[in-house]
Amino acid sequence: MSDTAAATSAEQNAEVPKEAASNDTTGHPLETGWTFWFDKKIENKSHAVMKASTYFDHLKNLGSFRTIEEFWDLYSQLSRPYDMHQSTTYHVFREGYMPMWETFPHGGAWIIRFKKQNHHPSPNLSKCWEELVLACVGEAFAEPDLVGVMVSVKPKEDIIQIWNKDNEDNESVKDELGEKLKSIMTHLDGTTIEYKDHASSMKDKTHRSTKPWLAAISHNGKPHGHGHGHGHGHGHGHHGKHHKNEDEKHAEKGEHDENTSGEEKKSSD
Template structure:
């Protein structure tokens, strides 16, 4: 894990003596955060003021003590965000200017129990280091009018293959169809357009004829400022996109699940 915010990887590790002897330690401690989305563009100081820290934990038992008191996605009011980040990190673009996040949008018409299950699985995957990438720094749940949005943040994009392995693993963790569409956005771009989700790039992981997974980039048509203002999470579907030629046509599933719950790539 690269060093950022003045924190070294060793400083993040849970050490013997940091936790009750009768509990199971995690690799690192984590913190739950909460805030409400506003329509105003906020500078970092203003954004920090709106963040509420709910509590930290460094054991499996500690996770469940905190998680049992949290509202499930189906119970959260609209336009609220719940974050779980490695301790000492804040859920802010400014904390990880070289990083970004993978994004999945679940339509609200989908069974709410399904959304609850996906969120819980994502949290367990993070604390259990199921991504096998220490660059994974946090998970986010955002509730919006038509969609619930899950995202996984990574520390740095300098190692592009590592970033794509996180995206692939995310689809495995959430048991998504291999050709389901997801999105990725650099935090540097978010710092420019003040949105975690707007203008994100569309990706589809699809098997090539030799069964080796390949990654295609779907080029989303450009929108005017008026068209995409506050539409980042309110659109029911992603706009039409040109499929990259590296993807075999038979592997492309533009409906995400093909008969299952609607999942589309989708804080502040």
């Protein structure tokens, strides 16, 4: 399959799932419901500034799920990051929350950047994405202040974000979530984890100007540098079939762009 054909197929899969998650709650229930969202950068608007309402209009709800079975039914129909069409973003957020900075003005996000390798996605991108999605819906973080995760693709790097809801009254919770993130991510060899408050993101309309959260993660999940706090999070088991990632075989995508949101949102850095 050519790059163009693969990209077109991936975009179609993202925008039009074969069927939405069912309302059958007779399976294995999750602690809370979750929703998959999708957005794509507007064509020919690489330097445009969008209002939050415009960004909202371009968010597509791909379906919600409340059981393990519903999750796998929906997740299995979506493209993995190595097959995502350029300039697209997937979001997985707790049901009832929108993946927008304005929804959580006192929150923030951990940001993990994956550098392109000869314009191809990092072999670890899809592995890390699936680890995080499973950890979130399985409540491995054991903290409702974690509200969602997203994966974005852009020209020189791909980005995974983990959002928390409130830093004003839950600074210690933020530290604990950061520590649990370190223990959950097993494919971040030498990767830096950054953090940025949404209030700052709404001011500069980018995911730049971040603060390092952890210097680097070693292959065994232990930091090369120093992190924050001393949390010890343990995940819950996951049920349903597991889909094998094949980043090395499918890393054939070209240029990508990042989507961001804000009261006025810059579509790319």
